[in-house]
Amino acid sequence: xxxxxxxxxxxxxxxxxxxxxxxxxxxxxxxxxxxxxxxxxxxxxxxxxxxxxxxxxxxxxxxxxxxxxxxxxxxxxxxxxxxxxxxxxxxxxxxxxxxxxxxxxxxxxxxxxxxxxxxxxxxxxxxxxxxxxxxxxxxxxxxxxxxxxxxxxxxxxxxxxxxxxxxxxxxxxxxxxxxxxxxxxxxxxxxxxxxxxxxxxxxxxxxxxxxxxxxxxxxxxxxxxxxxxxxxxxxxxxxxxxxxxxxxxxxxxxxxxxxxxxxxxxxxxxxxxxxxxxxxxxxxxxxxxxxxxxxxxxxxxxxxxxxxxxxxxxxxxxxxxxxxxxxxxxxxxxxx
Numbered sequence: 080x081x082x083x084x085x086x087x088x089x090x091x092x093x094x095x096x097x098x099x100x101x102x103x104x105x106x107x108x109x110x111x112x113x114x115x116x117x118x119x120x121x122x123x124x125x126x127x128x129x130x131x132x133x134x135x136x137x138x139x140x141x142x143x144x145x146x147x148x149x150x151x152x153x154x155x156x157x158x159x160x161x162x163x164x165x166x167x168x169x170x171x172x173x174x175x176x177x178x179x180x181x182x183x184x185x186x187x188x189x190x191x192x193x194x195x196x197x198x199x200x201x202x203x204x205x206x207x208x209x210x211x212x213x214x215x216x217x218x219x220x221x222x223x224x225x226x227x228x229x230x231x232x233x234x235x236x237x238x239x240x241x242x243x244x245x246x247x248x249x250x251x252x253x254x255x256x257x258x259x260x261x262x263x264x265x266x267x268x269x270x271x272x273x274x275x276x277x278x279x280x281x282x283x284x285x286x287x288x289x290x291x292x293x294x295x296x297x298x299x300x301x302x303x304x305x306x307x308x309x310x311x312x313x314x315x316x317x318x319x320x321x322x323x324x325x326x327x328x329x330x331x332x333x334x335x336x337x338x339x340x341x342x343x344x345x346x347x348x349x350x351x352x353x354x355x356x357x358x359x360x361x362x363x364x365x366x367x368x369x370x371x372x373x374x375x376x377x378x379x380x381x382x383x384x385x386x387x388x389x390x391x392x393x394x395x396x397x398x399x400x401x402x403x404x405x406x407x408x409x410x411x412x413x414x415x
Contacts, residue, residue, distance in 0.1 A: 115147035118320060121159040121171035124152050124346055126272075126356035127193050127301050128172050130338050131327040133345030140326050144319040154251065157224045160186050163306045170320055175299040176225035178381065179388040181403040186304040188404040189317060190324050191368055191377060195299040197271040197359035198230040200288040203281060206265040211238035211288055217265040218246040220255045226290075226299055227252075229384075231268035232391050233297070234288040259284075271359045297387065298380045310405060317405075321412040325365040332364040369413040372406040 122129045132150055135141055141148050153159050156173030160180040163171055173180065175195055181188050200219075202208035208217060211234040221231050235242065248264055252273055259267045260280040266287065269277075278284060290299055303324055310317045331338040335357040343353040363371070371377045378400040385397035400406075 115142065115145055116316065116319075117147045117149060118316065119149045119151060119167070119169045120320075121151050121153045121162060121168050123155065123172055123174070126339065126342055126353050127174070127195065127360055129345060130331055130342045131192065131303075131324050133342040134327040134330050134338060135323050136345060137341050138327070138330060140323045143326075144323055146319055146323065155222070155225060156180070160304065163304065166306070168306075169309065169316070170303060170305045172301065173304055174226050174301045175384065176227065176229045178300075178302065178384050179391075179393040181302075181304055182381065182385045182388060182398055182400075183394055184307060184403070186403070187307055187310055188302045188304050188381070189310075189321050190303045190328075190409055191363070191380075192301040192303060192324075192328070193363070194361035195226060195270070195301060195359070196290050196294075196361060198226045198268070198290045198299065199270065199274055199286050200231055200234045200266060200268050201259070201274060201277070202266040202285040202287050203259065203262060203264075204283045204285060206285075208266055208287060209285055211235065212240065214238070214266060214287070215240055215244045216246075218248060218263075219266045219268065220248045220250050220258050220264040221268040222252045222255060223249045225252070227255075227268035227270060229299075229387060229391070230288060230290060230293075233293060233387065234268075236390065237288075237292075272353075272356060297383050299384075300377075300380050310408065314408075317408065318412050321409060325409075325413055328362070328368075329364050329366075332362050332367075335362055365413045369410045372404075372410055377406060378404060 120132065122132050151168065153171070156171070156177030157180060159168060159171030159173065160177065162168035163186055170189070172192065180186055200211065206217065207213060214235065219231065221227050232242070235244070248258070250258060252269065255267050255269050256273055256276055258264050260277055305317060339353045339356050340350045343350045368377065381400035381404055382397060385394060385400070388394040389397050
């Protein structure tokens with residue numbers, strides 16, 4: 080998780096502007112008749128953060144479950160968890176960098192989305208930074224509470240550096256793109272495809288640290304979450320939404336390249352802006368995830384990240400994934 084998603088991407092400014100046109104509607108012209116149950120869901124306007132919702136709309140999966148979705152676009156996971164806590168949102172999407180929030184009791188995970196492989200710490204050419212230890216004394220841009228935040232902390236820890244050894248500059252993702260491209264910072268912690276956008280301006284940037292450097296010890300899942308009390312107060316709704324997500328993920332797993340186009344259409348983007356997004360995520364079918372949940376692998380993903388969050392100061396104690404990942408309910412929704 081470590082995010083998040085795959086958690087997937089063109090320049091965030093373009094994506095969010097494009098998504099604003101779809102974010103307040105269901106995105107599904109066949110989302111059920113007057114008797115359909117309304118449900119509000121948050122997403123992020125990139126591939127990982129919206130692919131399942133795009134496919135659910137395209138395939139009519141909401142209507143199949145008697146649901147009428149109200150899809151709302153957000154720029155990050157923490158804002159969605161905040162909306163869940165305020166009762167303004169029923170379900171949301173978070174990248175790996177925000178998984179400390181369900182681990183702290185602020186949300187329940189109903190399903191894993193994808194495993195992210197897109198995060199990087201990058202450095203400008205000529206900055207003298209080719210490895211994580213070289214970040215000492217450098218100005219580094221990072222979006223707080225994201226998988227970029229996490230991979231930066233992991234890189235520093237691996238190099239024996241402390242957070243105070245760098246000049247950390249907190250920025251939203253689109254500002255990171257601009258700041259790095261213009262030379263305002265020496266390095267950045269970000270993800271693809273936003274890094275692809277940067278490469279058009281700084282083609283010889285240096286990849287200092289990659290998500291894959293920590294695999295399989297650490298895995299970076301993105302996930303779908305809900306209000307902490309909703310699984311108990313409305314288990315039928317949680318099961319229906321989980322079923323929609325399960326069926327959407329199965330379609331994506333069977334049609335990965337097609338899912339890029341479906342998602343681009345959903346976000347009203349040219350298809351080439353999301354082409355290749357599946358290179359940066361590991362997509363799982365519902366059957367695969369059910370097996371990985373049953374054997375404890377999925378719990379291990381979350382527990383491993385929780386230990387990292389303790390080191391980062393996000394959590395006081397790691398807790399146990401069984402308390403916030405509704406794995407048994409996912410397996411029940413997956414069972415034929």
